[in-house]
Amino acid sequence: MxxxxxxxxxxxxxxxxxxxxxxxxxxxxxxxxxxxxxxxxxxxxxxxxxxxxxxxxxxxxxxxxxxxxxxxxxxxxxxxxxxxxxxxxxxxxxxxxxxxxxxxxxxxxxxxxxxxxxxxxxxxxxxxxxxxxxxxxxxxxxxxxxxxxxxxxxxxxxxxxxxxxxxxxxxxxxxxxxxxxxxxxxxxxxxxxxxxxxxxxxxxxxxxxxxxxxxxxxxxxxxxxxxxxxxxxxxxxxxxxxxxxxxxxxxxxxxxxxxxxxxxxxxxxxxxxxxxxxxxxxxxxxxxxxxxxxxxxxxxxxxxxxxxxxCHVEQSRNTLLFAxxxxxxxxxxxxxxxxSDKALVKHLQRELAKLENELKFPGSASCSSHAEALKEKDEQIKKLEEQLKELMEEKDTVQSQLENFRKVASDDHLNDHKARRWDAHSRSSESLPRNVSEDALSSSDINDLSYQDQAMDEQPAPLPRRPSNHVFDRITECQENIVASQSASEVSEEHCKEVRCIETNELRRRRSQEAFHAHQLEIPDKETRTMMDHTETCTDEEKHGESVTKTAENAIELYACDSDPSFDIEKSNTEDEPLALKRCVVSSRDIVLARSQSCKASFMVIPNSWFDDLVSVSMTPPPGEFSKHPPRRPEKVKKSLFPESVASDPITDNSTGNAEEESFVNDMSCVTEVKEQTEKNDATQPKENQVQVGIDLSPSIMESPSQRPFDFRKKQREIIELWHECHVSIVHRTYFFLLFNGDQTDHIYMEVEHRRLSFIKHSFIADGEPNATVATSLKRLRHERDMVYRQMVRRLNLAERESLFSKWGINLSSKQRRLQLSRLIWTRTDMEHVRESAALVSKMVEHLERGQAIKEMFGLNFSFNLRADRKSFSWTGGYS
Ligand SMILES: Nc1ncnc2c1ncn2[C@@H]1O[C@H](COP(=O)(O)OP(=O)(O)OP(=O)(O)O)[C@@H](O)[C@H]1O
Missing domain, CATH: 3.40.850.10 (Kinesin motor domain)
Structure with missing residues (x-):
């Protein structure tokens, strides 16, 4: 006391x-x-x-x-x-x-x-x-x-x-x-x-x-x-x-x-x-x-x-001094x-409570210093925990990228093997669509393709003809290869096909009939074979040839580039026309679009099943294995893509199988073209079939972009809406938005993008309801947002972040502000929001500046698992 x-x-x-x-x-x-x-x-x-x-x-x-x-x-x-x-x-x-x-x-x-x-x-x-x-x-x-x-x-x-x-x-x-x-x-x-x-x-x-x-x-x-x-x-x-x-x-x-x-x-x-x-x-x-x-x-x-x-005065004084x-x-x-013991326990309990209270509510001066020290330590621990969390997330990301890289490498290995087999077959006698995944393209693949381009430029030779008696054997072998690689390279394999459309159009003039026939041959089910038999026995071969030629011409018109000064189609003679067209496509973009990884780039973030319908055509197993790998809607697709009016072409039947050229022939690439031609040539074809394959064949879509005025703003708005509806990669959106600003030369890219997105959109609801790919796409989109969320710490300082939070209406005192912001970008379609979203994402992704990024990036792979020998995007290092 x-x-x-x-x-x-x-x-x-x-x-x-x-x-x-x-x-x-x-x-x-x-x-x-x-x-x-x-x-x-x-x-x-x-x-x-x-x-x-x-x-x-x-x-x-x-x-x-x-x-x-x-x-x-x-x-x-x-x-x-x-x-x-x-x-x-x-x-x-x-x-x-x-x-x-x-x-x-x-x-x-x-x-x-x-x-x-x-x-x-x-x-x-x-x-x-x-x-x-x-x-x-x-x-x-x-x-x-x-x-x-x-x-x-x-x-x-x-x-x-x-x-x-x-x-x-x-x-x-x-x-x-x-x-x-x-x-x-x-x-x-x-x-x-x-x-x-x-x-x-x-x-x-x-x-x-x-x-x-x-x-x-x-x-x-x-x-x-x-x-x-x-x-x-x-x-x-x-x-x-x-x-x-x-x-x-x-x-x-x-x-x-x-x-x-x-x-x-x-x-x-x-x-x-x-x-x-x-x-x-x-x-x-x-x-x-x-x-x-x-x-x-x-x-x-x-x-x-x-x-x-x-006599005692002195001692008395000493006594008084002591006093x-x-x-x-x-x-x-x-x-x-x-x-007592009991009272002592009570007393000690009170003392304990008092001390605990002092620790909880440090009000006294003696406790304040300890409390401050504790608070400081707590903050340090919290910071370290956050750093650790970010490092763990980075580690997971890198690990994921590594796994993807390994997967791609594995796919490449498999596809290289298939490609070699296919090349061997192609070189031997036949010409069949190459179904090797573009996603798994190796450098050798690219070299091969370059070689093919060169070969075509130098040798626009007469189109080869394939012996008809080997057709189904080749189809079966090709399908086996496809089925074997499907699980590993499904996404890229399918995605590449759309871009091959562009590639294929270069050759359309000189080999449209072969390509068309090749696709016919890829429909091996009974009905298709019957159809093929029918077309092969058709006596009006010339008429059919004209039809196919017209189809090819339309396709060429779709991708023709008349703005490039190097393209002088008038100087081209008939034999040189394919070459001239190819030059047009290539030179206008300073890159062989057909050769680019664009298909993979654009589609890597798009679920592979968006193309299931079409893949089912190209990947249809041989008759004997049909039950193992049933196509989803083979009959409808077949009817849509290969109507009975499509007749066999003796040229096709007699194809000799030029390997390089055949490698350009893609089943998917022709699908769209054939659809276009089918739409035009066969007005009686049921509209139902067109819808069922998930492609909008309306005139506005099918019209060649070169044939109508280029309303950039309108097209841009439509694309933005489609991006939003299709949950397209926000990095892709950003690149595309920044790269294409209304130049005349942007026309074709925007048209392709628009068609691609339209197709994806219809694929989403092809079965009458959103399919599972939507969830996959959303998941990937969320992953991208997470990357943006993490990049904000690296790319932006505190002041910049706070400025952004204010600009985006995020309360500065709220929690998870970066996460909130990452969830907001690219969520609306108004232009102001789009511009700000693109600006923010570009800030998070280095080297993404208007004017610096070459337009070929449109075709680049925006995914994170590209092979090291390709030009690819990296969140940490920009392009590598
Ligand atoms: N106030 C007093 N009235 C009457 N007699 C006193 C008083 N104080 C002391 N004395 C007497 O003085 C004598 C000495 O006193 P006392 O023994 O108490 O001294 P002391 O200080 O104790 O000495 P010492 O230190 O030598 O013991 C005693 O005989 C005591 O009776």
Missing amino acids: AGDEERILVSVRLRPVNAREAERGDGDEWECAGPTTLKFLGNIPERAMFPATYTYDRVFSPECDTRQVYEEGAKEVALSVLSGINSSIFAYGQTSSGKTYTMVGVTEHSMAEIYGYIDQHPEREFILKFSAMEIYNEAVRDLLSSDATPLRLLDDPEKGTVVEKLTEETLRDKGHLLELLAVCEAQRQIGETALNETSSRSHQILRLTVESSARQFLGRGNSNTLLACVNFVDLAGSERASQTAASGMRLKEGSHINKSLLTLGKVIRQLSGGRNGHIPYRDSKLTRILQSSLGGNARTAIICTMSPAH NCAKNVVTNAQVNLVL
């Missing part, structure tokens, strides 16, 4: 002149000028440093009896023991000044009052214990024991200094106490000095311990006990040895007495100036034992006794409450 600071109660008692002094006529040097003032009556030398008057808490004149001294100078302090407060009463003064005389009286009065208090408080149970010791020649002796063996002092962590084996008698009653006091008096070292015939040669400490508890709580386990002790200390004389004419034993006693008193003086002086520095309690037995009473947990009263004699110091000493007495 917290105590109150108070100063030592210091009083001075001036004893009467004794017989010796009176006999010498020595006395009356001092006068009690008031209850607190002592005045020196003698002459003070001019240069003397000591004052004439002294003020203390109480000054007792020679006329005051010990009762008054007790009442006014000790009682309050002494009786504190009944309240659980330690207390000490000292008597300090030179020999024969009346210390023992005073302390005996004070002790007796205190004991009497204590017992009187006990008698007045029957509700409490008191236990009184008494012990007594003396310190003689710096040895502690038990005054209640006949054994004069010095006692050791021990340091107890709770009690402080304790005297080992000191007898402590539990008082039965007041009479018992008086008996013990008598024993102490008898045991105390007494000797005769020149000043005192019965001089106390030791420091005596009588200790009464009072323990009290409320009777009503006794035995319940929750009672509180007050425990304190009061010391009555009768010090040995503080005089100098010379003044007592000491010699021999007395001189030795004097030196020890003075040692303890000297230390006591040091301690008092030290304490009087505050608690700064070292307090030499341990320098003497006296100060060690009384340490708690000297500026500690005790109330203290010092009664300084002095002789009025002139002056003592009155400045501050003590901090506390109530000593001893808790």
Whole structure:
């Protein structure tokens, strides 16, 4: 319990002149000028440093009896023991000044009052214990024991200094106490000095311990006990040895007495100036034992006794100086409450709760620094956790890319193998659509294609013809290859086909019939074969040839580029026309669009099943395996794509199988063209079939872009809407949006994009309801948004991010702001939103700046798993 600071109660008692002094006529040097003032009556030398008057808490004149001294100078302090407060009463003064005389009286009065208090408080149970010791020649002796063996002092962590084996008698009653006091008096070292015939040669400490508890709580386990002790200390004389004419034993006693008193003086002086520095309690037995009473947990009263004699003026002044110091000493007495086990548990629980509360709500200054340190550490941990999370996400992304890369490599290996097989077959005799996945194109594939281009440029030779008797064998083999590779390269394989449309158109003029026939041959089911048989037996071959030629011409018109200055179709003769067309397509875009990875690029983010219908045609298994790999709607597709009006072409039948050229012939590429021609040539063809294959064959779509004015804005808006509906890659959207800005040369690209998206859109709902590819597409889109979300930290500083958040209406105080933003981009189709989305995504993707990105990027692969030897997009490094 917290105590109150108070100063030592210091009083001075001036004893009467004794017989010796009176006999010498020595006395009356001092006068009690008031209850607190002592005045020196003698002459003070001019240069003397000591004052004439002294003020203390109480000054007792020679006329005051010990009762008054007790009442006014000790009682309050002494009786504190009944309240659980330690207390000490000292008597300090030179020999024969009346210390023992005073302390005996004070002790007796205190004991009497204590017992009187006990008698007045029957509700409490008191236990009184008494012990007594003396310190003689710096040895502690038990005054209640006949054994004069010095006692050791021990340091107890709770009690402080304790005297080992000191007898402590539990008082039965007041009479018992008086008996013990008598024993102490008898045991105390007494000797005769020149000043005192019965001089106390030791420091005596009588200790009464009072323990009290409320009777009503006794035995319940929750009672509180007050425990304190009061010391009555009768010090040995503080005089100098010379003044007592000491010699021999007395001189030795004097030196020890003075040692303890000297230390006591040091301690008092030290304490009087505050608690700064070292307090030499341990320098003497006296100060060690009384340490708690000297500026500690005790109330203290010092009664300084002095002789009025002139001959003792110097000692009297020393006593007064000691008193002056003592009155400045501050003590901090506390109530000593001893808790029962149960009460102790309760108390400890309260303390624990208090400490926990301080930790939770650090309000005090002592806790604030710890709380700040904890907060700082928490923030550091949080940052590290975020960094770790981002690193883990990056790791997952890289791992995913690696797996995709491995998959592509595996596909490449497989497709290379197929390609080699196919090339072998092609070179040998036949010309069949190449169904090798573009997605899995290896560098050798690209080289092969380049070679093919070159070969075509240099050798626009007459179209080869295939022997009809090998057709179905080749189809079967091709389909086997396709089925085998389907699972590995399904996406790219299908996606490439659309772009092959563009490729194929270059050759349309010179080999439209072969290509057309090749597609016919890819429909191996019974109905198709019947149809083919029919066409082969058709006698109107010329008519059919014209029809096919017209189809090819339309296709060429669709992709013709008349804006390129290098293209001079008028200069081309008939044989050179394919070459000229090819040049047109190539030179107009500075790249062989047909050769690009554009198909994969654009379609990598588009689920492969968007093309399932068409793939089912190209991948239709041979008749014997049809049940294993049933096409989804082979009959409808077949009817749509290969109407009975399509007749066999003897040229096709007689194809010789130019491998390079045949590799350009793609089943899918022709599908659209054939559809166009079919639409035009066979007006009776049911519209139903067209819709069922998921292609919009409306005139607006099928019209060649070169044949109608180029309304860029309108087309752009339509494409943006389609992007949104088809959940197209936001990177693709961004690239496309930034690359194509309305140049005339952009026309064809936008037309292709528009048609592609229209086709995808219809594929989404080809079965009357959104198919599973929508979910796949959305999943990939979400993945892209996640990448954007992560890139924001790298590409944008805090200010830029906050500016963006504000611009996009994201509350700066909300959580997951970057995530919110990533989920917002490209979610609307208004131009302002589109521009901002494109700007943001381009910022996240390096090197994506208008003008810098060449337009061939339209055809590049925006996916993350491209082979290293291709120019590809990378989130971390732009294009590599
Ligand atoms: N106030 C007093 N009134 C009457 N007599 C007193 C008073 N004070 C002391 N005396 C007497 O003076 C004598 C010495 O007193 P006392 O023994 O108490 O001195 P002391 O300071 O204890 O000396 P020492 O240090 O040598 O023990 C005693 O005979 C005592 O009766």
